[in-house]
Amino acid sequence: MDGHDHxxxxxxxxxxxxxxxxxxxxxxxxxxxxxxATIGSFVVSQTNLLWPPGIPVGLVVLAFAQIGVHLVFFLxxxxxxxxxxxxxxxxxxVLIVFLVITGSVWIIANLNAxxxxx
Amino acid sequence: MTIATIDTLPTAVPAExxxxxxxxGPAPKRTVVAYGFWIFILSDIVMFSGLFAAYAVLSGNTAxxxxxxxxxxxxxxxxxxxxxxxxxxxxxxxxxxAERRQAxxxxxxxxxxxxxxxxxxxxxxxxxxxMVEKGAGPSRxxxxxxxxxxxxxxxxxxxxxxxxxxxxxxxxxxxxxxxAVLRRLLCWSLFWHALDIVWVGVFTLVYLMGDFR
Numbered sequence: 546m547d548g549h550d551h552x553x554x555x556x557x558x559x560x561x562x563x564x565x566x567x568x569x570x571x572x573x574x575x576x577x578x579x580x581x582a583t584i585g586s587f588v589v590s591q592t593n594l595l596w597p598p599g600i601p602v603g604l605v606v607l608a609f610a611q612i613g614v615h616l617v618f619f620l621x622x623x624x625x626x627x628x629x630x631x632x633x634x635x636x637x638x639v640l641i642v643f644l645v646i647t648g649s650v651w652i653i654a655n656l657n658a659x660x661x662x663x
Numbered sequence: 664m665t666i667a668t669i670d671t672l673p674t675a676v677p678a679e680x681x682x683x684x685x686x687x688g689p690a691p692k693r694t695v696v697a698y699g700f701w702i703f704i705l706s707d708i709v710m711f712s713g714l715f716a717a718y719a720v721l722s723g724n725t726a727x728x729x730x731x732x733x734x735x736x737x738x739x740x741x742x743x744x745x746x747x748x749x750x751x752x753x754x755x756x757x758x759x760x761a762e763r764r765q766a767x768x769x770x771x772x773x774x775x776x777x778x779x780x781x782x783x784x785x786x787x788x789x790x791x792x793x794m795v796e797k798g799a800g801p802s803r804x805x806x807x808x809x810x811x812x813x814x815x816x817x818x819x820x821x822x823x824x825x826x827x828x829x830x831x832x833x834x835x836x837x838x839x840x841x842x843a844v845l846r847r848l849l850c851w852s853l854f855w856h857a858l859d860i861v862w863v864g865v866f867t868l869v870y871l872m873g874d875f876r
Contacts, residue, residue, distance in 0.1 A: 553684075557694040558701040559853040560762070575746065583744050583866075587737065590871040601872060608867040612860055619751055619856045631701060638705035642712040649716035656838040 556627040559620050575618025582611035693846050700850040704857045707820075711861050715868060722873065726803035731806070731873030734799055736790070740870045743786050744862065747821075750779035751859040758852040764840050773832050776855070778818040780825050787818050810869060817865055820858050827851055 584606045589595050595603045616622045622631055682690050716804065722731070757772030791811070794800065801811035832850055834844050 555690055555694055555698070557691075558697045559758075559847070559849055559856070560697070567846050568759050569756065572752055572759075575755075579748050579751075582744075583741075583748065586867060586871055587741055590874060591737070604867050604871050605747075606836065611863050611874045615751070615856060615860050616865070619755055619859070620853070630698060634702055634705055638708055640689040641709045645709070646716045650719050653720040 555630055556621070556625070558631050558633075571618050571621070575614055577617055578614045578618065582607050582614060586611075618660070665804065672849075693849060695843070696846045697849050697853065702852055704853055708857065711813075711816070711864070714809075714816055715864060717807035718813045718869065721805040721809035722869075726804035726806075728804040729797070730806065731869070734794055734797075735870050735874050737870060737874055739786050739790060740866055743783050744866055746779045746786070747781040747859050747862050750776045750783070751856055753779065754852050754855045758848060761835070761840055761845060761848050764841055764863045766835060767834065769840070770832065773828060773835075777825060777828055780821055780828075780855075784818060784821055784825070787814070792814070814865060814869060816856065817861055820854075820861075824851070824855055824858060827854070 574629065586604055588601045589600060615636070621626060622635065624632070682688055690698075752773040753772045756767050757776060760766075760768035760772060791814075794807075800808055801808050804845070828851065831848055834847065838844055
């Protein structure tokens with residue numbers, strides 16, 4: 546196990562292994578972007594900055610942006626070949642989350658629409 | 664893309680150097696441990712997705728009781744969000760200090776993380792207590808059952824994260840920053856960052872969407 550072979554290993558989830566000096570910067574940049582996204586969400590929901598019917602869409606976009614910031618800057622997920630396993634696991638998780646949430650909302654909305662009038 | 668970057672593609676990696684991918688033996692232990700924990704976190708998030716779905720389905724069913732905009736205090740939610748965000752930051756810096764074997768700095772960041780997490784829990788607990796006092800407990804309506812289940816489960820996760828952190832700090836003090844302890848710290852920091860990600864979903868879906876409606 547000499548010095549250079551670990552460069553080709555899979556990336557350990559949650560660790561920025563190859564650039565230790567870049568890591569504090571990465572966490573700080575992530576904190577700044579996440580704070581911006583959070584403030585953006587609160588401002589959008591409490592003001593008429595966005596066209597009111599578009600507010601839910603704006604909030605969802607900001608939430609996805611913030612989750613992306615957390616994944617990249619705090620959990621250090623990237624697109625490199627050493628990250629393939631981590632990203633594939635995440636993609637499968639996202640698929641299941643999407644199926645559970647949209648499936649439930651869709652089915653129950655249908656059931657509600659077809660209820661007999663009380 | 665230049666020739667130099669093509670050389671770094673996986674096909675150019677000699678098989679005997681690509682540990683964990685068929686050649687050169689298994690991946691290092693901490694990669695295996697953290698990857699396993701990453702799978703656990705994703706399954707935990709799948710469990711949360713069920714609670715999110717239940718809340719999304721039930722959020723309109725207030726049964727004549729109070730609605731979200733009558734109950735939620737967004738100023739508190741903003742403070743809670745900032746507590747969790749900054750605790751994720753101090754958790755990351757603490758993990759870095761641990762990797763560099765700086766036990767003193769690690770303990771300072773662990774203490775900051777603990778205080779921020781405890782502040783979050785304190786605000787959440789007083790919010791819950793205030794709601795129950797007003798007669799808006801989990802049994803009042805479908806909306807409130809979904810609310811307490813989703814937000815409460817997140818709160819239970821934060822509580823167990825704090826207990827786990829105390830246990831790990833005790834290990835660092837007693838055993839030092841040796842590889843097994845570092846692996847446990849790595850799992851804990853993954854857990855803590857994941858809780859912050861779940862909270863982004865909670866404050867967006869429950870509090871912000873509930874309040875402007």
